[in-house]
Amino acid sequence: MRLCPRPGRSPSFGPEGRGAGGPMGGKRGILVKRILLLVALAAVAFAGCLEREPAPTEEEVRGMMAEAVEDLESYRFEIEMDQTVEYRNFSGEGSLEGERISLRWRGEINLTGFSSMEKIESRRTTLAGDRTADDAVEVYFLKNTRYQRMGGEWIGLLEPDPAFRMEKTDQLAHMMEMIDRGEVAVEGTDRVDGERVWSLKVAPDEDTAFGIMLGQISSIDPRIPLLIEMDRLFERGSELEWTVLVSEETGLPVESRISAVYSAGPGILRMPPEAAGGMEIVIETLEVRRFGGYGEPVVVLLPEEARSAPVLPPDLPEGEGFPEP
Secondary structure: OOOOOOOOOOOOOOOOOOOOOHHHHHHHHHHHHHHHHHHHHHHHHHHHHOOOOOOOOHHHHHHHHHHHHHOOEEEEEEEEHHHEEEEOOOOOOOOEEEEEEEEEEEEEEOOOOEEEEEEEEEEEEEEOOOOOOEEEEEOOOOEEEEEEEEOEEEEEEEEOHHHHHHHHHHHHHHHHHHHHEEEEEEEEEEOOOOEEEEEEEEOOOHHHHHHHHHHHHHHHHOOHHHOOHHHOOOHHHHHEEEEEEEEEOOOOEEEEEEEEEEHHHHHHHOOOOHHHOOOOEEEEEEOOOOOOOOOOOOOOOOOOHHHHOEEEEOOOOOOOOOOOO
């Protein structure tokens, strides 16, 4: 047990001495020295009393996070994903050296009101920088209807199961499920916008790690997995690091950061090793997800141009009706 000095008690000092400045000057000098010494000793004595509590265990962190998100009604999120793919030593007509993909995705979700908004912007640029392609998508879900804009056209689609649509949109729940299936280690503390957070290192289980790999690679080009033995890539050619920052005060996730490198060469590419030669596909990904606005009002307003969009009925099995709004 660490013993702390009682308030008002200070270490005793020896007999007063006299300085060279005479009785008054000497006493004043001694008094100043005593005050400085007292402050220094108090700082050392009380430092142990102010030590931070030890980091929580894995079980405590899981319980804290689960309790925090249990009755969550709303939140906002931002996703930034930057990827680079290189096709090394590929030759022939139409061969590419590679490209960079930048994705920005923000949204807000009202879990109790069954409504949400998402805006996604992406840019693809060749490694040479001579060609660029931009794309943008907006998605609103309101009153059992999903409205989506791709390019300049709006279209609506009736959703037979609003709860299922919310599950598909709930980015926080998706991340929590992946964390729950993996291992978590508390590595220390940090600050995000002045807020103290726990820094967690997450080791996902194999199924989750494989799903992350497949999703990241397919988001670049869904044809790439057809060129690669994905099981071999997972075992021999992948590196993944995942850090999650959690608020000490609320237990809610603040940020998730996944960095990954995938390298597919001879023995992993879907071709005989002798034919692959020095060919290699290298993919680097940095994916950052930020969460905030927990519990704040989320009111989804449909853009004016979307209100006149044609609304298509869902493809329901025969005999199955559509619930009333």
